[in-house]
Amino acid sequence: MIPAIRSELLKLRTARLPWGLLAATVGLATVHNVLFDSNAGGTGHASIPSLSTYSGQSRAIGIPGELLLLASVMGIIVASGEFRHKTATATYLAIPNRIEVLGAKTIAAAAIGSLFGLAGAAATTVVGLSFTAAGGHHLLLTAGTIARYAVGASLASALLAGIGVALGTLIRAQIGAIIATFVWGFVIEQAVGGVYSSAQRYLPYTAAASMAGVKLGDAATPLPFAAATALLAAVALLIGLLAIRTSLNADIT
Numbered sequence: 001m002i003p004a005i006r007s008e009l010l011k012l013r014t015a016r017l018p019w020g021l022l023a024a025t026v027g028l029a030t031v032h033n034v035l036f037d038s039n040a041g042g043t044g045h046a047s048i049p050s051l052s053t054y055s056g057q058s059r060a061i062g063i064p065g066e067l068l069l070l071a072s073v074m075g076i077i078v079a080s081g082e083f084r085h086k087t088a089t090a091t092y093l094a095i096p097n098r099i100e101v102l103g104a105k106t107i108a109a110a111a112i113g114s115l116f117g118l119a120g121a122a123a124t125t126v127v128g129l130s131f132t133a134a135g136g137h138h139l140l141l142t143a144g145t146i147a148r149y150a151v152g153a154s155l156a157s158a159l160l161a162g163i164g165v166a167l168g169t170l171i172r173a174q175i176g177a178i179i180a181t182f183v184w185g186f187v188i189e190q191a192v193g194g195v196y197s198s199a200q201r202y203l204p205y206t207a208a209a210s211m212a213g214v215k216l217g218d219a220a221t222p223l224p225f226a227a228a229t230a231l232l233a234a235v236a237l238l239i240g241l242l243a244i245r246t247s248l249n250a251d252i253t
Contacts, residue, residue, distance in 0.1 A: 001100055001103060001104060004100055004104035005107050005108055008078070008107075009108045009111065009112075011078075011108075012078065012109070012112050017074075017077060018074050018077070018078075018112055021070050021073060021074050021116070025067050025120045026119050026120055026123045029063050029123050029124050030123045030127055032064045032067075033060065033061075033064075033127040034127055036048050036059075037127055037128055037131040038131065040056050041056065051132045051135050051137045052135070052138075053140070057132055057137070057139070057141050058141060058145065058215075060124075060127075060128030061125045061127075061129065061141070061146060061213070062124060062128075062149060062212060062214050062215070063117065063120040063123075063124045063153050063212050065205070065206075065208070066185070066186070068117065068120075068153070068205075068208050068209060069160065069181060069182065069185045069205065070116060071113040071116040071117065071157035071158070071160045072160040072161060072163055072167070072181050073164060073178055073181065074113060074116070074161055074164060075109040075110075075113060075161035075164020076164040076168035076177045076181065077168070078105050078108070078161075078165055078168065079102075079109075079165045079166075079168030080171070080173065080174040081168075081174065083172045083173075099244060102169055102240065106166070106240070109161040109162060110158040110161050110162045112161065113160065113161025114154045114155065114157055114158035114161075116157040116161070117152075117154040117156055117157030117158070118150060118157075120157075121149055121153040125149075148213075148225075149213035152212045152225065155211060156207075156208035156209070156232065159208065159232035159233060159236060163204070163232065163236045164177075164181070165240075166239035166242075167180070167181065167239055169240070170239055170243035184205065185205040189203045189205050193206060201221060202231065204231060207222075207231050207232060208232055210222035210228060211225060211228050
């Protein structure tokens with residue numbers, strides 16, 4: 001397993017796309033928070049509270065939940081890229097145990113995926129604290145709260161990357177898997193959460209966003225950190241097991 005993990009990490013380190021997605025995550029998170037933090041206390045429906053309040057400061061440093069899905073996209077590419085670029089045959093000849101390959105890809109993608117959340121959280125924290133200081137507001141957030149958001153974003157991104165690997169293995173078609181991910185995150189979960197607010201916190205993408213400090217609707221209470229972590233891990237395991245029983249053992253030629 002260790003050599004397989006090293007091989008997958010080498011592939012990720014030398015490929016451009018994962019780092020491009022990481023740069024996009026940091027860039028978009030920075031732009032998003034600059035726009036929202038600069039209008040803190042405004043009257044728009046999407047405005048965050050004033051930075052003189054705890055609520056405003058906590059939202060000012062939060063990473064946009066939508067960007068966490070880019071970690072899933074990276075995981076999908078790790079798995080489905082083998083089939084898109086016709087390298088799966090060589091990979092499985094080198095490591096005949098396909099479950100070992102899936103495990104190695106999941107661990108490697110989770111390791112790189114954790115950087116998505118960590119780097120994004122670092123960028124948004126710098127932006128949020130800068131606007132707080134520039135406005136002359138007293139910092140109400142504790143170091144523990146800031147660290148908790150960063151750790152939550154990192155862990156959530158790692159788990160979403162693992163889900164992406166499982167989904168990419170199950171579907172194989174890269175574009176189809178990516179579209180399915182965004183449809184689930186932006187359409188299905190939003191619709192279900194809008195109609196059944198009590199069920200919103202049990203949805204995997206929403207749970208991941210809450211781990212990163214994203215606030216849910218006024219009527220929704222996020223899952224505890226450990227429960228949200230367990231939920232995402234269970235989703236990754238379920239999709240992975242489904243992939244093992246179906247497409248993982250299918251003919252790759």
